[in-house]
Amino acid sequence: xxxxxxxxxxxxxxxxxxxxSSYINAAEAFSVFMSGLGFSKPxxxxxxxxxxxxxxNSHRYGKIHFTGALVNTYKSLCAKHKKKHSPAVxxxxxxxxxxxxxxxxxIYSGVFDTLYYLKGRGCRVxxxxxxxxxxxxxxxxxxxxxxxxxxxxVAKRKDASAYSAFVKKNRLDPCNTFMAGNSxxxxxxxxxxxxxxxxxxxxxxxxxxxxxxxxxxxxGTLFVKNIKELMVHF
Ligand SMILES: [Mg+2]
Numbered sequence: 001x002x003x004x005x006x007x008x009x010x011x012x013x014x015x016x017x018x019x020x021s022s023y024i025n026a027a028e029a030f031s032v033f034m035s036g037l038g039f040s041k042p043x044x045x046x047x048x049x050x051x052x053x054x055x056x057n058s059h060r061y062g063k064i065h066f067t068g069a070l071v072n073t074y075k076s077l078c079a080k081h082k083k084k085h086s087p088a089v090x091x092x093x094x095x096x097x098x099x100x101x102x103x104x105x106x107i108y109s110g111v112f113d114t115l116y117y118l119k120g121r122g123c124r125v126x127x128x129x130x131x132x133x134x135x136x137x138x139x140x141x142x143x144x145x146x147x148x149x150x151x152x153x154v155a156k157r158k159d160a161s162a163y164s165a166f167v168k169k170n171r172l173d174p175c176n177t178f179m180a181g182n183s184x185x186x187x188x189x190x191x192x193x194x195x196x197x198x199x200x201x202x203x204x205x206x207x208x209x210x211x212x213x214x215x216x217x218x219x220g221t222l223f224v225k226n227i228k229e230l231m232v233h234f
């Protein structure tokens with residue numbers, strides 16, 4: 001009897017390429033910049049978190065929306081302190097974020113080996129990522145993943161229905177399809193709800209941000225320390 005064809009859907013940010021560090025660095029640079037304008041660090045951090053939550057709650061992800069949230073933080077703090085906001089400062093904030101994101105994405109060690117390996121094993125490989133379509137597609141193409149995977153999808157929401165729709169569109173067998181990603185919230189839980197097998201890929205800042213612990217591994221999710229460990233399991 002031949003083994004059924006296995007499929008794997010890979011997350012992009014912080015699974016195949018480093019992404020969080022650009023956001024962390026840009027937020028830190030923004031905080032320093034705002035201190036220079038006389039705003040206190042705790043106040044900036046609080047307001048930036050509030051603006052960020054607003055953006056994420058309305059399912060707007062990616063650099064463009066992150067930049068918008070920082071500009072809104074500046075404007076909102078100006079209003080609070082009865083200062084007039086300056087368009088030149090808004091421009092400076094946008095330019096500073098652009099600078100932080102201008103470096104090419106760091107592709108994690110072993111990613112290409114893993115993609116070739118999975119394909120060599122007859123596995124159908126896809127990417128499903130959350131965010132702005134243009135931004136995410138540009139990353140996929142720039143990294144050269146477009147020629148290595150069978151297809152990709154930039155989702156506005158990563159929920160169970162998005163995974164089910166992807167499975168249906170690509171005629172995948174959910175019982176033989178794995179979702180591998182660094183986020184328990186966006187990759188593991190919804191994929192599991194859609195009936196897929198799941199692999200949580202460790203990433204330090206997600207682990208911290210989502211306050212994950214060993215508990216999350218009790219639902220049958222396989223845990224790997226990095227993407228190249230997939231070569232051990234497939
Ligand atoms: Mg991710």
